[in-house]
Amino acid sequence: MELNENRLAAKIYSAVAPSEEQSARFAKFIEKKYGEGVSLEWIESDAFPGGFRLEVGSDVYDWSVGGRFRQLRDSLVSVPTANGNIIPLLKDTIKSWTPEALAEQVGEVKTVGDGIATVSGLDYATYGEILLFADGVRGMVQDIRANEIGCVLFNDDENVAQGSSVRRTGKTAGVPVGEGFLGRVVDALGVPIDGLGEIESSGYMPVETPAPSIIDRQPVDTPLETGIFSIDSMFPIGRGQRELIIGDRQTGKTAIAVDAMINQNDKNCICVYVAIGQKTSSVVQIQQTLKKHGAMDHSIIVSASASDPAPLQYIAPYAGCAMAEYFMNKGKDVLIVYDDLSKHAVAYRALSLLLDRSPGREAYPGDVFYLHSRLLERAARLSDEIGGGSITALPIVETQAGDVSAYIPTNIISITDGQIFLESDLFFAGQRPAVNVGLSVSRVGGAAQTKAMKKATGTLRIDLAQYREMEVFTQFASDLDEQTRSQLEYGQGLMRMLRQKQYHPKSQHEQVITLVMALAHTMKGLTVEQVTPFIEDLIGEFETAHQDICTRIDSTGMLDDDLKKEIIDISTEYRNKWKM
Numbered sequence: 272m273e274l275n276e277n278r279l280a281a282k283i284y285s286a287v288a289p290s291e292e293q294s295a296r297f298a299k300f301i302e303k304k305y306g307e308g309v310s311l312e313w314i315e316s317d318a319f320p321g322g323f324r325l326e327v328g329s330d331v332y333d334w335s336v337g338g339r340f341r342q343l344r345d346s347l348v349s350v351p352t353a354n355g356n357i358i359p360l361l362k363d364t365i366k367s368w369t370p371e372a373l374a375e376q377v378g379e380v381k382t383v384g385d386g387i388a389t390v391s392g393l394d395y396a397t398y399g400e401i402l403l404f405a406d407g408v409r410g411m412v413q414d415i416r417a418n419e420i421g422c423v424l425f426n427d428d429e430n431v432a433q434g435s436s437v438r439r440t441g442k443t444a445g446v447p448v449g450e451g452f453l454g455r456v457v458d459a460l461g462v463p464i465d466g467l468g469e470i471e472s473s474g475y476m477p478v479e480t481p482a483p484s485i486i487d488r489q490p491v492d493t494p495l496e497t498g499i500f501s502i503d504s505m506f507p508i509g510r511g512q513r514e515l516i517i518g519d520r521q522t523g524k525t526a527i528a529v530d531a532m533i534n535q536n537d538k539n540c541i542c543v544y545v546a547i548g549q550k551t552s553s554v555v556q557i558q559q560t561l562k563k564h565g566a567m568d569h570s571i572i573v574s575a576s577a578s579d580p581a582p583l584q585y586i587a588p589y590a591g592c593a594m595a596e597y598f599m600n601k602g603k604d605v606l607i608v609y610d611d612l613s614k615h616a617v618a619y620r621a622l623s624l625l626l627d628r629s630p631g632r633e634a635y636p637g638d639v640f641y642l643h644s645r646l647l648e649r650a651a652r653l654s655d656e657i658g659g660g661s662i663t664a665l666p667i668v669e670t671q672a673g674d675v676s677a678y679i680p681t682n683i684i685s686i687t688d689g690q691i692f693l694e695s696d697l698f699f700a701g702q703r704p705a706v707n708v709g710l711s712v713s714r715v716g717g718a719a720q721t722k723a724m725k726k727a728t729g730t731l732r733i734d735l736a737q738y739r740e741m742e743v744f745t746q747f748a749s750d751l752d753e754q755t756r757s758q759l760e761y762g763q764g765l766m767r768m769l770r771q772k773q774y775h776p777k778s779q780h781e782q783v784i785t786l787v788m789a790l791a792h793t794m795k796g797l798t799v800e801q802v803t804p805f806i807e808d809l810i811g812e813f814e815t816a817h818q819d820i821c822t823r824i825d826s827t828g829m830l831d832d833d834l835k836k837e838i839i840d841i842s843t844e845y846r847n848k849w850k851m
Contacts (some may be wrong), residue, residue: 275541279309282318285323297843301327304439309411328394376439380404381419387625390437399479403438406430410437411444411582421626425460446590448597449473453541456558456572461589461594464574465558476597482648489654491688492718495606495663498534498776499527501769502704502784504728508690509719510604510661511652515683517668517675518693523704524667526773527691528608529557531614531665533566534776535606541598542570543607545591547584549616551576564774584618592649595662599651602658607650611667612633612643616679632680640682645684675710689713699851703770708735719827724779726835727786731765734790737739738762756793762795767802779828781810787835788842805849812845 281301283289283452289297294311301309316324319335327330350523377394390402402410402422408431414421424431430433446461449472456465463470473698491509508531532542545559546554554574561567571594571606575587584620588609595605609615616639623636643666650664668680673695675684684690689712698705716825741758746802753757771777785806788794797805814821820844821840824830 279305279328279738281305281309281311281325281327283323284319285310285313285489286315286317286320288313288315289323289740293609297325301613306500319755327378341388358746359551367406368597375465378420378439378687380400380431380433380435380439381435381558382433383424385430385625386428386582387622388422388428388437389419389664390422393420393437393439394827396420396439397443401440401442401444404439405435405437411586413622414628423585424580425582425586438556443479444586444589445475447472447474448476448594452571452594453730454568454570456554456574456830458591459573459575459579460584461590462786471627473684476599478586478593479645480596480649482645483651483653487654487657488651489659491715492654493652493661494536494719494721494724495540495604496534497527497703498778499529499530500771500777500785501704501708502691503720503724503779503782505708505779506689506706506711506712506713506717506733507719507724508663508665509652511626511650512689512713512715512719513647513664513666513687513759514587514652514713515666515668515687515690517670517680517684517690518705519670520694522695522698523773524669524693525610526559527561527704528610528667530774530776531606532561532570532608533564533774536565540569540604540606541595542566543591543595543605545575545588545607546572546573547587547609547611548575548577548618549610552559553665560774562757570733579622581618583591583628584615588612588615592646592662596649599653599660599662600658602660604660605662607662607664609666609673610666611644611669613669613679616642617720633643635678639679640686647683667684688715700765701770703773707771708732709739709747721779723824723828723830724786725782726830727771727790728788731786731790731796731827735762735765738765761792761795763799764797764802767799768806770803778821778825780813780824783824783830784810784813784820784838784842787830787838791839791842793839795841808849809842809845811842817841838842 283297298311301311309327319333322335324331324333324335342433376393376395378390380388381391382389388404396402396412396415398412398415400412402412404410404424408424408426408428409423410424412420413423447470451470451472455463455467455470457470458464490558491511493510495510496503497508502508507583516527518524528544532544535542544557553797554572554576558567558572561570573587573591577582591607594606600604613751616635619639619642621636624630628636647664647666650662653659666683668683670677670680677693692707693705697707713719738759741755742762745759746754768785788809794802794805820834823834
């Protein structure tokens, strides 16, 4: 133990000085565990009745009545229940329990404030470890320096004072997980905040775990249908994908995520919604919306509201991901929404600046990229050998004046597999959802679409791009030729077709039939105001008079040439007799 020589010192605190025999036993114990050359000093103290307290460096052996009682309490905490009757197990534990000379590492708080504590004396504390402060306040190690550590506090720091003791727990931050969390609203530590009582957990998972390796993954090729026409047709999302939803404030980003969650009804997909820095009223409103549409039964809401401390906002997405991983590891599919990572980055910046970390570009610390990459990399579709479960991530990022080239947006764009960009101008023009076709992209693409959707989509993106370009050039022109006017009317019809009411996700057969009909120019001659009523009536006609076609598309996900021709013929015939 050369490292301990000339550095370690042992102190014994007790009301009575140890005898020569006791001193010799202490010296032998210290030499065996810490090596030679450790000095031993007795200090008179009445603070440890019925025993003593031995301190060797940062290790503490508390053999007082209080220390032994704490050992017994810790052993009782871990006693499992047996059919709801815990009394026999408690009796057995107490009978068989014997106190041990266990080393605790106890440090001292040097400074505390703004949810940050600086602690000395914990030489072996590890990054991410949970520390226990006075009155049960918990903190997490976030900064390790030569002679002290920086710790973020999860509870109110009023009861933590300079000079108070702090103990290591040896545990990393984690949250309880289990089926009991479905349908519930919890905070970033897994504690229920919806007033519906305690949650019976099935286990405890660390909030930070390594992402699945390449060997443990399989390709993203199974669609996760959002029910949103413009996304499922042009920017499909697959199970295991990470698709960014990005746009200015109040452009419908959360609405897209909530619609996607509602669309998972009866699709055997668990949903986790993580609210970071949102107003509590907004979270309650989302809970009521999900409940109203029958989606809350398969959903979990993790809320770290704007009034919560920055450490809770920082840990919330990792806690939500841990809950999602519980289901993924059981072979289930999970959709997780992080709303939003801009506020998460701001919370982390606040913590970092309080921990004296140097700010970099736009005042964010240099490791903010790693902050989100290690979170989003946990989204994956596992191989069949280890269950085949998946986590699909929909992170949300708020831009300022549509600036996608800012620091945090570019960071997350480089991590994700595509982005859905919502444009303010489109939103205020009434295009809902306000998806910008030019800037949005899915890097998984057609691999995450059914063959029916892939074939039906056809040239939709190209047609819309041509329309947007032509619209810009002709907005000031008064005299247009017939071909240009026809193309503009066709593009306007497509844009109106992509409009969709909130909380009304569309099924696969609705989208496929509408796309096949529209791209065949069946709506030619209709005014823009007639497009939506015509499509609704046409889908109603198919669902009543041609139910077999709808069932065939939904069940097989296939669209052959004969079926496509049949849809066009039925649509054309219906168009000729349709009147608004």
